[in-house]
Amino acid sequence: MRASATGRTLRDPRGGSFWFDAGAVCLDFAHTGGEGRYAVFESLHKPVDLGEWLARPPLAAAVTVPVTARELTAAKALRRAIWEAAHARAAGRPLPAEAIAAINRAAAAPPLVPELAADGATAGWAAPVRVKHALSTLARETIELLSGPLAERIRVCASDDCPLVFVDSSRPGARRWCSMERCGNRNKLRALRARRSANP
Template sequence: MRARTTGRVLHDPKGGSFRFDAGAVCLDFAHTGGEGRYAVFETLREPADLGEWLAEPPLAAVLTDPVTPRELAAAKTLRQAIWDAAHDRAARRPVRAEAVATINRAAAAPPLVLELADAGTTAAWATPVRATQALSTLAREMIELLTGPLSERIRECASDNCPLVFVDSSRPGARRWCAMERCGNRHKLRTHRARHSTNP
């Protein structure tokens, strides 16, 4: 990845938004929408939506070829596999075989390749920059995450009704919430109310 900064602003269909940092670009990608009950959070409705997401930092993969409907479908399949694999690891169970196969298939394609700019002080993705390369890069990052030292720090938000998953890369490894401003504050408020309701 070209930059270490991760995180995106997530929007609730009922209103409101908050910044959620999943700790890895591939996990940020896993939160762009979903299937079933998560379909209301879908942000990749059209091929162009995928191109716009990939072009944003930190990946900053400005595509030279427009995203095709087939690439969008492949992206959503990979997204689901990353989501499933992350939740499996967070629950300390084996990653389901279908997710493993999907991630490996995406990773097998050529990834994005960095090249130095003329002055030798900055870098950019070598052209052409295609969606399949970006998806391969995301899949490879997920493989590194699942097999690396942070694999035991993949966690689901501690809130009872929040399915967001993240990798805790903080030094103390004490992160519990998707975002302190969201589930963390809600937990504090509930604890505060419970304490005052039992103490006359």
């Protein structure tokens, strides 16, 4: 990846937004929407939405060829595979064979190629920058994450109604919440109310 910083602002369909750092760009990508009950969180409605997401830091891969509907479909297939694989790893279950196959397919394409700028101090991606290159880069990061030392640090938010998954990079490995701003604070309020009702 071009930069180590991760995290995005996620919007709640019920209103409001919060900062969520999944700890890996591939997991940030996994949280761009979904199917079924997660369809309300969809942010990649059109091909241009995918292009805009890829162009934002930390990936900062501004595609040099317009994104097609077929590429958007491929991106959503990879997103689903990353989501399913990460949740399986967090739960200690075997990874779904279909997810593994989808991640490997995406990773087989050429990845983004880093290129040093003329100033010798900054970097970008060598042209042409295509969606398949960006997806390959995300898939390869997923493979490194799932097979590397941080695989045991993949967690699902401890809130009963929050499915967000992240890499716990805290030194003690004690991160429980997707975000203290969201689920962490909600849990504190619930605990406070429970104590008050138990001790009127």
